[in-house]
Amino acid sequence: MLFGRNKKNPIKIADKEVVKWTYSTCGYCSTGCSIEVGTDANGKPVSSRGVGGADVNRGKLCVKGIFEHELFESSGRGNNPLIREDISQGYRETDWDSAMDHMASEISRIQETYGRDSFAVVSTGQLMTEEFYTLGKLTRGVIGTNNYDGNTTLCMASAVSGYKRSFGSDGPPGCYEDLEQTDCLIAWGSNLPEQHPIIYWRIKEAREHRDFPLIVVDPRVTMLAQQADMHLAITPGTDVVLQNALIHVILDEGLEDREYINANTVGFEQLEMEVAKYDPVTASKICGIDEDTIRNVARIYAKAGAASSIWTMGINQSTHGSDGVVGVNNLNLVTGNIGKPGGTSLSITGQCNAMGTREWSSCSGLPGYRALENPDDRAEIGEFWNVDPEFFPKKRGLAQTDIFPAIELGEIKGLWLVATNPMTSMPNTARIRKTLEKLDFLVVQDSYADVETTQYAHLYLPAATWAEKEGVFTNTERRVNITRQVTQPHGNSKSDLAIFNELSKRFKQAEKVKFPEKPAQVFEEMTHLSKGRLVDISGMSHDLIEENRGIQWPYTSDDAATGEPIKAGGKRLYTEPGTFRYADGMAKLIPLPFIDNNEVPDDRFPFWLNTGRLVEHFHTRTKTGKVGNNNKYSPIPFMELNPDAADELGIRSQEYVRLVSKRGDAIVMAQLTHRVPKNMIFVPFHFHDCVNRLTLGLLDPHSRQPAYKQSSVRLEKLEDQKAAAVMSMERREF
Numbered sequence: 001m002l003f004g005r006n007k008k009n010p011i012k013i014a015d016k017e018v019v020k021w022t023y024s025t026c027g028y029c030s031t032g033c034s035i036e037v038g039t040d041a042n043g044k045p046v047s048s049r050g051v052g053g054a055d056v057n058r059g060k061l062c063v064k065g066i067f068e069h070e071l072f073e074s075s076g077r078g079n080n081p082l083i084r085e086d087i088s089q090g091y092r093e094t095d096w097d098s099a100m101d102h103m104a105s106e107i108s109r110i111q112e113t114y115g116r117d118s119f120a121v122v123s124t125g126q127l128m129t130e131e132f133y134t135l136g137k138l139t140r141g142v143i144g145t146n147n148y149d150g151n152t153t154l155c156m157a158s159a160v161s162g163y164k165r166s167f168g169s170d171g172p173p174g175c176y177e178d179l180e181q182t183d184c185l186i187a188w189g190s191n192l193p194e195q196h197p198i199i200y201w202r203i204k205e206a207r208e209h210r211d212f213p214l215i216v217v218d219p220r221v222t223m224l225a226q227q228a229d230m231h232l233a234i235t236p237g238t239d240v241v242l243q244n245a246l247i248h249v250i251l252d253e254g255l256e257d258r259e260y261i262n263a264n265t266v267g268f269e270q271l272e273m274e275v276a277k278y279d280p281v282t283a284s285k286i287c288g289i290d291e292d293t294i295r296n297v298a299r300i301y302a303k304a305g306a307a308s309s310i311w312t313m314g315i316n317q318s319t320h321g322s323d324g325v326v327g328v329n330n331l332n333l334v335t336g337n338i339g340k341p342g343g344t345s346l347s348i349t350g351q352c353n354a355m356g357t358r359e360w361s362s363c364s365g366l367p368g369y370r371a372l373e374n375p376d377d378r379a380e381i382g383e384f385w386n387v388d389p390e391f392f393p394k395k396r397g398l399a400q401t402d403i404f405p406a407i408e409l410g411e412i413k414g415l416w417l418v419a420t421n422p423m424t425s426m427p428n429t430a431r432i433r434k435t436l437e438k439l440d441f442l443v444v445q446d447s448y449a450d451v452e453t454t455q456y457a458h459l460y461l462p463a464a465t466w467a468e469k470e471g472v473f474t475n476t477e478r479r480v481n482i483t484r485q486v487t488q489p490h491g492n493s494k495s496d497l498a499i500f501n502e503l504s505k506r507f508k509q510a511e512k513v514k515f516p517e518k519p520a521q522v523f524e525e526m527t528h529l530s531k532g533r534l535v536d537i538s539g540m541s542h543d544l545i546e547e548n549r550g551i552q553w554p555y556t557s558d559d560a561a562t563g564e565p566i567k568a569g570g571k572r573l574y575t576e577p578g579t580f581r582y583a584d585g586m587a588k589l590i591p592l593p594f595i596d597n598n599e600v601p602d603d604r605f606p607f608w609l610n611t612g613r614l615v616e617h618f619h620t621r622t623k624t625g626k627v628g629n630n631n632k633y634s635p636i637p638f639m640e641l642n643p644d645a646a647d648e649l650g651i652r653s654q655e656y657v658r659l660v661s662k663r664g665d666a667i668v669m670a671q672l673t674h675r676v677p678k679n680m681i682f683v684p685f686h687f688h689d690c691v692n693r694l695t696l697g698l699l700d701p702h703s704r705q706p707a708y709k710q711s712s713v714r715l716e717k718l719e720d721q722k723a724a725a726v727m728s729m730e731r732r733e734f
């Protein structure tokens with residue numbers, strides 16, 4: 001018996017006195033868990049719980065979702081619009097009308113002086129889909145700049161690009177059920193237990209009932225790698241080499257699915273010629289996976305009744321990100337693993353509504369997966385919005401990662417950032433800081449006034465967050481799910497939809513364009529535009545979505561009319577032969593020559609720098625850094641360092657260490673662990689003025705997504721540990 005045990009106070013869980021539960025969808029990651037928020041007799045959100053009848057999460061939530069109700073009144077929320085003429089001055093509060101008038105007049109001034117595209121807009125994956133659609137209408141149809149993109153370029157652009165190149169369209173072809181029904185699962189650079197815990201839980205449960213092989217490809221011994229049957233600790237940035245080698249073995253041993261290939265693909269001969277160069281011996285020297293393992297994995301995957309591949313940032317955030325996605329698709333196409341239960345290529349998306357922005361925001365095109373390059377698409381949207389199609393650009397403008405260099409060149413003078421925080425999220429922080437300082441006019445629209453990028457803004461607009469408003473998200477498996485309004489917007493903040501609508505009224509071009517006020521009205525407009533498209537949601541309504549705890553697209557008005565169970569709806573794409581989105585209905589097998597253009601360790605910078613997520617935090621900690629129960633797990637930046645490397649450098653556990661790259665430096669605490677090899681460190685990307693001071697961020701040529709995970713650094717031991725601790729927490733200026 002423990003000494004004094006009876007004297008201790010027992011732990012008591014306070015009764016939250018919930019009087020009402022409101023249905024919602026989690027606003028963090030793209031798993032898309034159904035959540036209910038409990039409010040007390042005063043209408044105050046006091047509790048969160050998972051929804052038992054929801055297919056995605058079946059009652060469960062992760063550590064972020066379970067505390068999500070604490071967001072509404074967390075510190076740093078914006079109350080009123082803030083304005084200043086110059087960033088050397090302090091902000092002063094202003095009213096909404098003045099803020100909107102000022103913003104519209106600055107946009108007009110900049111566009112009239114420097115041209116329409118000199119004003120840029122960078123959005124997010126955090127808004128409701130109805131808000132994305134409205135922002136797209138405002139930006140494409142009213143303001144008329146072509147330099148409009150989402151921060152999803154930092155996380156999902158390679159997946160979008162890869163899907164388009166292979167299948168002729170964006171749109172993940174599979175669903176979570178495939179990951180339960182598969183006979184073999186490869187996870188490429190995806191650490192589900194920390195990134196998408198509920199998807200991990202579903203796979204774990206499935207494997208408890210039916211033990212299928214789990215193969216993890218990751219340079220680091222992640223939590224998922226610890227659960228795997230095989231862990232392939234690949235050399236960073238060489239996934240394409242491994243993919244080519246796997247296909248080489250499959251073709252060499254006659255394990256491909258010829259019938260599927262003939263009925264569904266073009267380009268087999270060109271692919272065969274390219275992968276012939278990647279025999280397992282040659283490939284092993286580049287990708288670091290031994291030849292026998294390559295052969296074994298190829299055989300297991302090809303011989304499985306159904307095999308699936310998932311991936312996250314380990315593939316996407318690379319100079320070969322788009323190629324890596326095409327490589328996964330190549331592998332699945334030659335083995336006949338697209339569009340069948342248990343056989344899929346599924347990109348596990350990042351933000352709660354990264355899919356919504358891909359489908360409806362018009363960032364890289366026009367709504368409903370329409371293309372600016374297609375005259376019919378421009379004409380259709382022009383007619384629907386009452387905008388002259390000639391007003392639309394005829395090809396896509398700059399991606400987010402190209403907008404910042406264009407500011408450096410003086411081509412872009414004004415920028416509107418919506419719920420995104422490039423001062424923490426973009427590679428090479430010092431360069432981004434100098435870039436933002438060059439702007440004539442920067443607007444930051446965010447739920448938090450203390451988001452780091454507001455330090456460089458001329459106008460701050462306080463936005464409502466998550467369930468302070470209403471609308472839908474689309475999750476990783478194309479499931480559209482609804483967030484109902486739980487509480488009123490904080491302070492004088494407004495929903496992003498209301499802000500877009502207010503701003504539209506200040507432009508003459510908007511006189512003939514309708515901007516519906518209510519999210520349900522906007523959604524209805526989208527259902528009309530979706531009819532007959534791949535992303536057909538014409539059978540959905542807000543109420544039907546809630547009733548079914550989310551509906552996967554496509555779900556057509558004809559589907560709705562049949563009254564068939566919705567669960568049978570849009571589980572998978574490309575289930576029938578020859579239904580890919582190219583004109584001939586065939587998917588493309590694309591040869592992928594490997595070019596080694598990464599920054600690699602050398603004598604001066606001998607460590608690989610790898611970056612990634614922690615389960616308790618979300619993106620730049622704008623939200624989770626304010627929720628005590630999340631932040632207390634990881635309140636400060638740290639790095640994972642191999643104990644043998646630490647020993648050689650004389651670094652002890654929990655010592656502060658200076659990391660130096662060619663771009664800058666950062667001070668972090670060392671955590672000694674064998675999760676990283678001796679020549680690699682891992683630093684979470686959530687912290688401001690930390691790892692992105694170091695990253696290079698070379699861009700993928702197809703997707704323009706930065707390579708965050710392939711930089712090199714050196715470690716410097718610090719004698720004065722107290723000073724280092726202070727410096728690691730201070731926001732420093734170069």
Ligand code: SF4
Nearest residue numbers: 026028029033062065
């Ligand atoms: Fe929210 Fe993702 Fe956690 Fe589900 S897994 S509760 S969607 S953060």
